[in-house]
Amino acid sequence: MVGDEPLGEHEIIELIHKRLTVMPEMPVPFGDDVSAVPLRAEVAILKTDMLVGATDVPPGMRLFEAARKAVVMNVSDFASKGILPSAIVVGLGLPRKLATKESVTEIADGLNTGAREYGAFVIGGDTNETADLIISLTLFGTTRNALILRSGAQDGDIVAVTGLFGRTAAGLRLIFGDRKASAEMRELFLDAVYSPKARLHEGLALHGSDYISASTDSSDGLAWCLHELARMSKVGFVIDKVPVAPEVEKFASLNNLDATDLAFYGGEEYELVLTVKPEKWEQAKALVKAVDGCLIPIGRATVDRQVILELDGTRRLIEARGWEHFKSQL
Amino acid sequence: MVGDEPLGEHEIIELIHKRLTVMPEMPVPFGDDVSAVPLRAEVAILKTDMLVGATDVPPGMRLFEAARKAVVMNVSDFASKGILPSAIVVGLGLPRKLATKESVTEIADGLNTGAREYGAFVIGGDTNETADLIISLTLFGTTRNALILRSGAQDGDIVAVTGLFGRTAAGLRLIFGDRKASAEMRELFLDAVYSPKARLHEGLALHGSDYISASTDSSDGLAWCLHELARMSKVGFVIDKVPVAPEVEKFASLNNLDATDLAFYGGEEYELVLTVKPEKWEQAKALVKAVDGCLIPIGRATVDRQVILELDGTRRLIEARGWEHFKSQL
Numbered sequence: 001m002v003g004d005e006p007l008g009e010h011e012i013i014e015l016i017h018k019r020l021t022v023m024p025e026m027p028v029p030f031g032d033d034v035s036a037v038p039l040r041a042e043v044a045i046l047k048t049d050m051l052v053g054a055t056d057v058p059p060g061m062r063l064f065e066a067a068r069k070a071v072v073m074n075v076s077d078f079a080s081k082g083i084l085p086s087a088i089v090v091g092l093g094l095p096r097k098l099a100t101k102e103s104v105t106e107i108a109d110g111l112n113t114g115a116r117e118y119g120a121f122v123i124g125g126d127t128n129e130t131a132d133l134i135i136s137l138t139l140f141g142t143t144r145n146a147l148i149l150r151s152g153a154q155d156g157d158i159v160a161v162t163g164l165f166g167r168t169a170a171g172l173r174l175i176f177g178d179r180k181a182s183a184e185m186r187e188l189f190l191d192a193v194y195s196p197k198a199r200l201h202e203g204l205a206l207h208g209s210d211y212i213s214a215s216t217d218s219s220d221g222l223a224w225c226l227h228e229l230a231r232m233s234k235v236g237f238v239i240d241k242v243p244v245a246p247e248v249e250k251f252a253s254l255n256n257l258d259a260t261d262l263a264f265y266g267g268e269e270y271e272l273v274l275t276v277k278p279e280k281w282e283q284a285k286a287l288v289k290a291v292d293g294c295l296i297p298i299g300r301a302t303v304d305r306q307v308i309l310e311l312d313g314t315r316r317l318i319e320a321r322g323w324e325h326f327k328s329q330l
Numbered sequence: 331m332v333g334d335e336p337l338g339e340h341e342i343i344e345l346i347h348k349r350l351t352v353m354p355e356m357p358v359p360f361g362d363d364v365s366a367v368p369l370r371a372e373v374a375i376l377k378t379d380m381l382v383g384a385t386d387v388p389p390g391m392r393l394f395e396a397a398r399k400a401v402v403m404n405v406s407d408f409a410s411k412g413i414l415p416s417a418i419v420v421g422l423g424l425p426r427k428l429a430t431k432e433s434v435t436e437i438a439d440g441l442n443t444g445a446r447e448y449g450a451f452v453i454g455g456d457t458n459e460t461a462d463l464i465i466s467l468t469l470f471g472t473t474r475n476a477l478i479l480r481s482g483a484q485d486g487d488i489v490a491v492t493g494l495f496g497r498t499a500a501g502l503r504l505i506f507g508d509r510k511a512s513a514e515m516r517e518l519f520l521d522a523v524y525s526p527k528a529r530l531h532e533g534l535a536l537h538g539s540d541y542i543s544a545s546t547d548s549s550d551g552l553a554w555c556l557h558e559l560a561r562m563s564k565v566g567f568v569i570d571k572v573p574v575a576p577e578v579e580k581f582a583s584l585n586n587l588d589a590t591d592l593a594f595y596g597g598e599e600y601e602l603v604l605t606v607k608p609e610k611w612e613q614a615k616a617l618v619k620a621v622d623g624c625l626i627p628i629g630r631a632t633v634d635r636q637v638i639l640e641l642d643g644t645r646r647l648i649e650a651r652g653w654e655h656f657k658s659q660l
Contacts, residue, residue, distance in 0.1 A: 035454030124365030
């Protein structure tokens, strides 16, 4: 036993879950994107996600953007369950140097802008002095729909995503390293890092239907969330298309990077990753198109419980890695 | 203008509130103990309060106690509105040195113990790496009752508290200084600091009635919350009894401290401070007695908008001070 090695985020979460008394009739199990409480006529949905200065606010990100991002991170989880957020409470931790009118105004504006962008209101919170910027945000909403969990994928279902991947990973490499990129690429990638969007319209459209069998958001990286869907649904996936953005391919070849890696192992991208019942594929696609989104098929669920990338006749395993607190470094 | 002075917590909160879009038909205004969302058949209640290692975890407090305290801090606000908490989501920030099996287990057990003590379940959360311990907890519950706000006190109402004050202030002075105390005092005061209780039974009993006109909890200190009730209800108070615990009086005289100061300006005490309609006083007292609690009258609401201490015929102002992040020091 190595005494000095800290537990990883996932070990910590597992350990905590084991110690907790499980609420009877929980509509959503531990470890899914959101939590839920049964009410009389509907189900209350809660999600808390903490933005931490040191790990979630890359250099060059303004406080307005950091506060807005804290909202987007949480809304993305609501999107993955098709829940419209209605209210937000904010736990704010400010280092002393940010306790200024200018900084606080920027943070408040970022929170409000993010909230209103997705139809929610900030209704309360708590302010504290902390060593680093902390925006611990809790989202609240309700639904009468059945919740689509991470655990419903079945053999033969089509795996689909709501957009292309790799822009955020490319953006972080621009910010943290000396990389080549055109002005256009730079703008696109930095925008992905500083002003992420959640796929709420797509999530709301799909979750009203019975076309999808499992759903999550991709904030921990595409590879990681495919493994999560596989693990919780007790299936595997064969992925036959890498949903990488064309500019990311160009950026990768300019900088001797692997575009597939940028797409699979990035994280902090807020696409939805879903499994669609094959007989409902066209209908699901039409629902997403109706809200100006797109649904890109990237593979199939399989009985064989591995996550495989199959391209041009060669097969290789997609590793179960993504960003993990205490373990990962950029 | 002094450029270097950080804003105080209350200035920060005020500034944020001014920048936020106000949700239509908010059942509880900004700045009350909890936030609320109207649902179809009931009202959803949310409260978030952040425990920060440096400011909320005094030396000698175990992680189990810190995690339980994070629950109690939030439950106390629910108690002040008479809301039974049903579910908790936790934003956890751990410094690397606390990412161990032992520490995480203690934190999980403290959260679960606190939750179950008051009838709630932890249903989800988020784990992050942070510079200092952060437990940002959000409580959820619902009610069909009308909510008793901070703003309803009227001239002539009786001000009452659910217990005696000063033990926590005495305990913190024991921890941070070289003070004299008997073994019995020491145990009592340290227990108040390390294992605080929320007055949930009292709150639930009173809020089912129409006997009370305003209500808050005393976590920011008795003086501060009297001023808050006065400000939001547009009344004043004449306090004619200092609800100080007898052991605190002894401790104060042993150590040349002012017992009244310890009772008024302590903070981190989780009593309820309420205003009771005078014609309903006996009924209110009986309700609290039925749940093994007590209701102690300490004064009256007045038209004159000052908060006055009147003892033995002499009157003095009670200052509007309590613990304030960025401004206060022990």
